[in-house]
Amino acid sequence: MATYVLVPGAGGDAGFWRFVEPLLRRRGHDVVAADLPAADDSAGLAEYADAVVTAIGDRRDLVLVAHSLGAFTAPLVCERVPVDLLVLVAAMVPAPGEAPGDWWANTGQVQAEREVRQAHGLDPDAPWDLGFTFLHDVPAEVAAPLAAEGWPAQSGTPFGRxxxxxxxxxxxxxxxxxxxxxxxxxxxxxxxVKERLGITPDEMPGGHLPALARPAELVEWLERYRTGVSGQ
Structure with missing residues (x-):
């Protein structure tokens, strides 16, 4: 069996994986859901990688899964511990020397998101809306507390490095x-993904938060990837 290491995106909250973790454990895997120091203005990507490496400890047979902004951290972890497989989920793909804060304009994400808003009849210049962007397909009982509390705090520090x-x-x-x-x-x-990684991504239904909206389907994909690499 494997050790799944789960890296969250912006906000750095390991609780993002709270539905995925038990499903993986039921299949006999060890699971490490890492908390990142996202609210700490003194912490950048190096400190995020430190947090993941510390959480891993001496575990091996690692499948490293990174969501969204977590894809800027996960490759740094791969340089420090032996990782068998890296899986990016709804993720940002960094280019060498690129700061996360520059990624949005460099990739054309800003215009792509504007077009989505326009397609839904919204003002593309309206303030960011948690419900529209993140929670539209998350079950109501999960979305309600997130909508009430807001997304976990994320420092701007790593975006400038x-x-x-x-x-x-x-x-x-x-x-x-x-x-x-x-x-x-x-x-x-x-x-x-094609331009930066040279691969064709796989696709699943749903919005930006599959670990909250479709955890069982996400786990099926992770297991498919793992067995494809390990052969078992």
């Missing part, structure tokens, strides 16, 4: 996009 790697790590990498993602629309992701 260049991604330090000169190339993608030499680790088998898979990408799973979400076809109804309103933050990173599907057609946008297909292009960026």
């Amino acid at each position: 260049p991604w330090p790697l000169g190339a993608w790590p030499d680790v088998p990498t898979r990408f799973l996009l979400c076809q109804d993602d309103r933050l990173f629309p599907a057609e946008f992701q297909r292009r960026v």
